[in-house]
Amino acid sequence: MQHKIEEIWIDLNEELFYFILLKVKEKEVAKDILQEVFIKIQTNIHQLQQPSKLTSWAYQITRNTLIDYYRKKKNNSALTENLNLGEDEHQDFEYSKLSECINGKINNLSDEYKEAIVLTYLKNFSQKQLAEHLQLSYSGAKSRVQKARNILKKDILNCPNVASDNSGKIIDFLEE
Template identity: 55%
Template structure:
C-alpha cells in the first residue's frame, strides 16, 4: 500500500470509526462499513482534485457507505433524526459550511491552525497536543483557546453568517452562485 495513503488512513481511522459507530450502533457493522470505506477511498483517491477537501471527501464516502448499508439491509430507519432521503437535501448546505470553515481554518496562523486541527480533527487532548508540539500544557491550552477564538471571529465575520445578540452562531446562508 502507498505510504501516503496509509498515513492518511491512519490519521482518519479512529475518527471515522467513532462517526460510523455513532450512526449504526453496531460494532460489527461499523467494522464492515469502515472496511468498505477504505476500499472506496483507496480505489478512488486519484479522483480527488482538491487535496484541501480530503476530509470532507472521505466523510462523503463514509455517509454514502452508511446509507448503502441501510439500503442493503432494507431497514427503514432514521439516522440521528434524519431519514436517509433527507440527508441528501442537507448535503449542499453541509458542504458549503464545511468549505467555509476549512477556508477559515486555513486563514489561521500556523500555530493556531495546527492546534485546532490536532485537537478537533485528530482528537488529541490538550495534554497530547503539548507533548506532540513539545510545549507546556498551559501553552497548549492557550494555543487551543486563542485558535478557537480567532476561528470564531473569522466565521462570525462572514456576511452569510447570522448571530444572536450575544454573538452566537444561529444560521448560515450558503453563498449565492
C-alpha cells in the same frame, strides 16, 4: 478528469474519512470504505450534472457505501439504530457550503494555530495530549487552543450566510 479527481481527494479526503470513522469506529475499516467511496466517485463523476452539488453528491455516495458495508455485515439493526446518515440533500448542500468556508478559514490560520485546531477538534487530542505532542506546558497548549478558537470564530463570522447574535455567538447558517 484525473485532475478533477485529485482536487476532490484533496478537498474531501479528510472530511469524508472522519465522517466514515464516526459511523464505523475502526480506522482500517474507515480507510477501506473511503477508498471504495473514491473509486465510486472516479467511476461515476461523469454522472454529476451540477458541479455545485459535488460535496453533497460525494456524501451521498459515502452514505450509500456505509449502508452497503452494514448490509454485508448483516447488521441491519445497527444500521437503523446507530447510523444517522441524514438523508436531506438540501441540508447536506448547505452544510457543505459552511464546511468549505470553515475548512478554508482553518487553512488560513498560522501553522501553530492550525495545528492546535486540527489536533484538538479534528483528531480529538485532549489539551494535555496537545501539550505533550507540541512539547508545551499545559497552560501554553490551553492558551494556544483558545487563541486559535477566537481567531477562527472571528473569521467564521465573516463567512457568507453565517448569522450571529449581538454577542457574536453563531446561531444559524442562512440560505442564499
